[in-house]
Amino acid sequence: MKRKFLEAALRYYELSQLEKREFEGRQVDEEELQQALTAAVTCTILAAAGPQRSRVLATLYKDERCSKLNIYPILQKVYLERILRKPEVDAFAEELKPHQKALLPDNSTVLDRAMIEHNLLSASKLYTNISFEELGALLGIGSQKAEKIAARMISEDRMKGSIDQVEGIIHFGTDIEELQQWDQQIMNICQALNDVLDSMAKKGLPVAV
DSSP states (O other): OOOHHHHHHHHHHHHHOOSOOOOTTOOOOHHHHHHHHHHHHHHHHHHHHHHHHHHHHHHHHOOGGGGGGGTTTHHHHHTTTTTHHHHHHHHHHSSOOOOGOHHHHHHOOOHHHHHHHHHHHHHHHHHHHHHHHHHHHOOOOOOHHHHHHHHHHHTTTTOOEETTTTTTTEEESSHHHHHHHHHHHHHHHHHHHHHHHHHHHHHOOOOOO
């Protein structure tokens, strides 16, 4: 079952902004509003990494109320696309509810998946390219799993990049087709320049070298 963490995050965030302090016929106190805001942050961090999650993160990070939350430090690092280390992830895990620690079909948890995807996206901002051996070491997983996750994120348009399976390298921020087009443009310019120089030489015109 696909977990719709972003939808839940937006719902919790909406609840945290209640002005009349009343919901479903009862009064809502300040502590409950803060709990709703914390839940919004938690669900956003657990959501699949990508542009939609980034937009919600920006909204939460800019909300001054979030700076008072216990989980603000991890919200800040996630928003700033910093790589999260194991102690930080473990501390965040202690704040999660049992259902948020549920196992996925591959025996990893929702948190494992979210943190690997986040760190992969963060790595894409730091590196132009990286081998899957190095990427796996950075993410704390095997190289094949790193390649599989990266390929899925690229195919779902959640991360820009391309994979060179022959070399075992991922290129971030662009794709092979764009690089090939750029190379072709350079070759065309060089060929055009050579044609001009050849034409000048045939006409006996001086050619600067």
